[in-house]
Amino acid sequence: MPVLLGEGFLETGRMPVLLVACGLRRDRAMGIIDQLNSAGAMPVLEKMIRFAGARHTLITHNIANLETPNFQPLDVDPASFQAKLAEAVDDRRNVNGGVSGGLEFASTREVEVLSGGRLVLNPRTSSGNILMHDRNNRDLERTMQALVENASMFRVATDLLRSRTTMLRNAMSERVA
């Protein structure tokens, strides 16, 4: 099962404690953490990672049931998710130039956003495949393609997020990368 990020990436560390120890008030320390969490592309990357992680669960479920009679593969449409994400990015850009601030991602029929930013997928069954004699609607090639594409999306998002966090870490430690 995929590992998803927690409620806020940097909140899981000792940052608030360290900032309070440096003499900052707790609410001010949490404000700094929120700004770091929502700086630049980080909220977008976090959403991409959450979506790709949740979709990976569906794809692996489909692969596990390749030989299951009457099984209908489940999936969500990544293109519609990306279109919604693009809309959210545009809205954020219109509000503050896209430099900082939270990402308002509205729930769709397939992707539901819970409190804390957690995503719940409501998948649909695909209808474009050939129905096999065991009434399984599998398409191994298409499923493996979806697996690789989704993993690539996940990798791009994690690599970009890592470069952002490395930059932050370097800034905090006053080092030049």
Added chain:
Amino acid sequence: MAVISANIANADTILDSSGNLNPYKKRILNFAPGDPSSADPVGRQFGVHVSEIGKDENAIRLKYEPGSKYADENGYVPYPDINPQLEQINAMSAARAYEANVVAAETTKTMMAQVLRLIG
């Protein structure tokens, strides 16, 4: 794969372990979605499990062997009705599904490592 192997291995088995005439019954494996053994309620919805390993009680073919001591009054001996070619096709299909699952597990492992590198 174990069930298919057992079917192929026993394609000509007409006696049971006690030596009595009791042709081997072809085993049929049935899968069902979900994993009932998972402790996590969400995990129980995903994955796959073996729902049952059934026997095909009617999978008997009669072979004319009048000289056999197991022949009936008409000279026919009951054999398991197992088609080795069909079992080979099932084995190839199972091997293909196994490979796909290994790739999925490898991909999951890679994704986990990528997330862990974020905090490393």
